Amino acid sequence: MRRLLFLPLALLLAATLPAAASEPYTVGAIFSITGPGSSLGIPERDTARMLEAEINARGGVKGPDGRLHPLKLVIYDDASDETKAVLAAKKLIDEDRVIAIVGTTLSGTSLAILDTTQRAEVPVVSCAAAAKIVEPAAERKWVFKTPQSDALIVGVLVDHLKARGLVRVAWAGVDYAFGQLGWLAFEKATQAAGLTVVANEKFAQKDIDITPQLTRIKAAAPQAVVVWSIPPSASIATRNYADLGLKMPHFQSHGVGNKRYIELAGPAANGVSFPAGKLLVAEQLDDRDVQKPVLIAYARDFEAKYGSRNTFGGHAWDAVKLVVRALETAGPDRAGVRTALESTKGFVGITGVFDFSPTDHNGLDRRAVVMVQVVDGQWRLAK
């Protein structure tokens, strides 16, 4: 019934729009909708779907031919698994014939599909953080990424610590790529800044009690503690921290940039600070910030449909938008899209303002990171 009603309406619309008959632009996406990466992958998928609907509601992507092309987004779940990601990439490239790929969610899967996509010469905009994915850019010709690299995030954190005279610091990180890469960046940044790391502990994402690690840290008497993980282990660590009665300043990573962290940790989260993209505190930004309107609009749209905002969805927003912008200048041409991506300048996204170049396929700088503090269960922009 409904279809019958829609049909004449659609025909009417088609007649009025200038380029309705043009062929769609097909873009692929691979997200970790299930598996350990799903808390990142699901908001990424939701954001991508939201953008697709939004763009198509406006008629589609305006290609270099001046016509509007509907955007067709083909999304696959890699279940946070490297093998499945590789097959998904091959399927997007050879079966769905996509012009570009958005994703994957995790660093491991992004590195796993690297060989496939580079050889097939398909541009990829990853939503995973590891710097290795795009460095060296000369070798990783076809790959770009939207999340801030660890060095960037950690750099802001370390400057924050140093500015407050917190020079004896302790570290506790989760034992997978996120924690490992965070530690490597932290080790380097603290050395450069002259801070002393008095403890380096690891814990597992499935750990149910991180008290022993924190007890060790307590014994090392640091002036500040940095915990690098995502919920639920990040929340458990936060609660254990409060239960142990530790009073020194407590820092976490951008991995806790969703409301679930605060829900799980409860009042123990109050006072915790972490470096993150500006999305969480969009409303508190200075009005002169170019990102502010973009952030507020995205947060409003996302929260209307899917619940509380988080920075992971923002990574997908940037990735899809970047690809769409490239399609506008290059059309359905893989090499052209790549070139267009590489020459992107001053793109105001959710994660930051992107300036890609042949030597930089991340294109962000420190302006993309702020310090956020949890106050009364809400995010506050730290000064």
Add this chain to the structure above:
Amino acid sequence: MDAQRRWRLLGAVGLVVAAVSYAVPSSYVLGILVFVALNGLAALGLSLVMGFAGQVSLGQAAFFAIGAYASGLFSTGLGWNPWLGVVAAVAAGAVAAVAIGLPVFRLSGLLLAMATLGFGVIVYYVLNNWAAVTGGPSGLTGIPPLSVGGIAIDTDARALVLVGFVLLLALGLAGNLVDSRVGRALRAIHGSEAAAASAGIDVMRLKLAVFAAAGGLTALAGALYAHYVRFINPSPFGIGYSIELVVMVVLGGVSSLPGAVLGAAAVVLLVEALRALVPALGASHGAAEYEIVLFGLVLMAFMIFLPGGLAGGRRRAA
């Protein structure tokens, strides 16, 4: 099946594989077949353990990982020829199997299964935490492709030819073995250890040898995986993959060597079919969620109703 017919059949399959790799342009289809062959090779190893030593290894993924890392590390860190890396990987897999099998094979089946599971978890932790050598959780990049006679195996079609050839060769050799004196002794052990020993068969040694062969085969699959994907990290080699291998072997029928490959094909194709099907059904969940439920139910159903597996053997598991 006698040896000549088996080799002729394998040869014919080999020709089909070669034709497919030449004629099919889609790297997706070729990629699926490569993963079927890689999983088939790994499952072949486990099927030797389950079908012929009568033991269950719940840590077989560890051998896959050992093979992948041995070859990956030798060819990147030490700059060896990748083929030398593959040889080292097979040796590492076999040695690791003997090292773990020597003490645990004296245990009853259940404890042995749990001990292999523990071994699998420990290997995973070592790969994940010994970052100085293994690259840790973020893995190892830049693994070179294998090359044959100066031709780099860096396309899906070439990889399929190579991995398919290795798999068929392994199937043929394992088939020969099972049909020989050694194979008879293995089947005898599976039937009755006491009677086999009374005929002068050294049960422990033979079981260890099977475990070593299985470790080597699974490690070989891991090494080929590393040079095909050219990136490895620990996360695909956890308990989940060990159990997936058990599912493949049970699906194919535990004592059937071609069955293991069939089981691997069934699992890989099922996953891909679900990926195509689930979004088409308009479900809000990811395909992987249904896949997990289905895996569990299929594993139970085959154990209960079809212990002979897809290949329809008469023997039962373990």
Add this chain to the structure above:
Amino acid sequence: MGPAELGQYLASGVVVGGIYSLIGLGFVIVFGVTRIVNFAQGEFVALGALVLATLSARGVGLPLAFTGAVAAGVAAGMLLERVAVRPLRAMPSLAILIVTIGASIALRGGALLVWGTDPFAVPAFWAGPPLVLGGAVIVRQGLWVLGAAACVFALLWAFFTRTYAGAAFRACAANARGARLCGMRVDRMRLAAFALAGGLGAVAGAVIAPITYATYDMGLMLGLKGFVAAVIGGLVSPAGAIAGGVALGVVEALAAGLVSSAYKDAVAFVVLIALCLAQAAGWVPWRVAEEG
């Protein structure tokens, strides 16, 4: 390192050990009566935690939510026995192990479909700041865990040694065929054992949820740790499982605190393999029960 840290490691280890003990008891019940290692035991734990989380989020009172969680566990245990284990009862125990692996995957997948991947917070049964005991901090919910382990153990002990049904259970464990010849309903006892194990798993899940949160995939690792606890205790002894769990929890906490936290989770599996090897070599004063 001062005594304060050592005290804290012990306190944390005992609480975590209590969790392992509770889960280990479920393995002991099933193995004791049926000589089956039930790989799905951990999934009962997850089920209990998730049901409790859902019910309390809907505003159901704690006692009722707890009862609901346990009922779900009992039902899952009985279903598993009826559907998967009974048809295979004449099969080697390894075949049944594989079936229970299948069941655990299916249960986990089912939980994923129902509850999704997000962890759920569950309020502590007894709100308030943690207790301080000689410098060591113990969260209040930890006392619930230990109390539940003690209660369950006491009830099991009373049941096995003080009641006729308990004696029948033990007879069935010792010799299923003999028990059947004496007119015991062995099938019914196996069903009861799985029901009991399911309920016990759910109790464990419910009391630990405020500490660990409730997630669909929490069962695998907790189940394995519980299994190691049961193996340390000899796999057939409830008292052994309690002691084994506490020992494992303390060793893990000490390993993380005194040696290195990088390999903390590997400790349980090193212990498992070491025990298996020691038994193979005949070095252990107590035996891990073999299949019957």
Add this chain to the structure above:
Amino acid sequence: MSAALLEARGLGRDFGGLRAVNAVEFDVHAGQIKALIGPNGAGKSTTLGMVAGAIVPSRGGVRFEGRPLPAGRPHAVAARGIARTFQLVQLFGDMTVLETVLVGCDRAGRAGWAACALRMPAMRREETRLHARAQEILALVGLEARAALPAEALPYGEQRLLEVARALATAPRLLLLDEPGAGLDAGERTRLAGLVRTVRAHGTTVLLVDHHVAFVMDLADDVLVLCHGEKLAEGTPDVVRRDPAVVAAYLGEDAL
């Protein structure tokens, strides 16, 4: 008389607190058919198990051809030239009759894993030779017509004969038969007795355990009587039959 082929000295085995076998001593001479008899629970099968290496003695040991037998390593005992059958028939799952006997020929084969996997010519010649040998042995026990059948499809009596064939395939100098007559009817038992005599005639010594006294007394050259795990009497069937202790132990059993 020459030194004994097999000498058991001070043999004992405890199960928990129970002394299943204690201080049992006996010799088996080359060319003999020797029988171990005794009531249920006398320790006959345990004693045989200790000789075969399947059970580790708690005390004492066994020497074969002057050298001690390895305890608890049945395959090593088999390698020394001792073969056995089982109280409960132990076949190999779905093997055929011929394959079952070929397993017994395993020790006569030399081809290793590589030779088998590659089907080397030497390995194939060896297979042909082993097949011929297995057929010969099947003919000896009268199962040649059954070669291609699944072993488990044979009637029970023939399964017992097949076990003997498998044991003979190892070319043993000493054959251990554990309750070979159990579950056989009179005709089958006669056929078995004939086979045992043929085996002896081919130069293989036989040590058998049975509780069917008439069958044993008729067949054996020498009889050892066990009771409650200890040696009660030893000698020729006639001597044993008249032994008052044996009569007392078997009181009420008409067979004597």
